[in-house]
Amino acid sequence: MPLLWVICAMDERDAVLEANQAFYEAFALGDMPAMEAIWSTGQDLACIHPGWQALVDRNAVMESWRSILASPPPVRCIGARAFVNTTLAHVICYEGIGKGMLVATNIFRKEEGGWRVIHHQAGPATSVQEATPPSDSRVH
Numbered sequence: 001m002p003l004l005w006v007i008c009a010m011d012e013r014d015a016v017l018e019a020n021q022a023f024y025e026a027f028a029l030g031d032m033p034a035m036e037a038i039w040s041t042g043q044d045l046a047c048i049h050p051g052w053q054a055l056v057d058r059n060a061v062m063e064s065w066r067s068i069l070a071s072p073p074p075v076r077c078i079g080a081r082a083f084v085n086t087t088l089a090h091v092i093c094y095e096g097i098g099k100g101m102l103v104a105t106n107i108f109r110k111e112e113g114g115w116r117v118i119h120h121q122a123g124p125a126t127s128v129q130e131a132t133p134p135s136d137s138r139v140h
Contacts, residue, residue, distance in 0.1 A: 016082040016089040016108055019115040023106060024095075030072035035065050040109055040116035048121040050102060073097045078128055089115060094128045101125045 019038060026034035039045060039061065047061040048054050049068070055061050080093035087110040095102040107119035 012084045012089070013082045016084055016091060016115050017080055019108055019117070020080050020082070020091045020093065020106055021077065023117055023120075024075060024077040027069070027072060028075050030069040032066060032069050035069060036062060038117055040111060040118050042109075042118070044118065046119045046121075048123075050123055086110075094125060095122055101128065 022034065023038045025031070026038060039058070041058070043057050045058050045061045046054060046056050047064060049064060052064070055064050074097065076096045078094040078096050080091050082089055082091045089108045089110070091106045091108070093104055093106070095104050101124075102122040103125035104120065104122035106117055108115040109118045110116075
């Protein structure tokens with residue numbers, strides 16, 4: 001595998017992890033303009049909050065975040081791991097919310113201006129499990 005390809009892949013993974021961090025910073029701070037900026041402007045978005053029905057399209061997703069961010073919970077992202085495939089990527093991580101724990105998947109699409117969220121889903125988790133790949137795994 002050419003070294004340049006590995007370096008580029010690592011840069012993309014870092015960029016996705018930065019976008020994921022921006023998502024959680026907006027969430028924790030209750031920053032609706034930042035939350036709107038990290039999501040794609042396309043209509044093909046989806047979001048499934050714990051205990052909610054599936055929300056489909058940008059308007060429904062943004063309305064849900066307006067409601068949540070009006071009184072944001074103390075959230076932190078734990079153990080984020082990114083998987084990148086050209087113009088799509090997903091991150092699995094844990095969300096620490098108070099003393100509770102959720103496991104989440106965030107899907108990103110590479111668009112003009114960077115990586116943007118197109119799907120978020122979180123659900124209950126009993127504990128944080130290791131999300132680090134084995135030492136012999138390769139970047140795809």
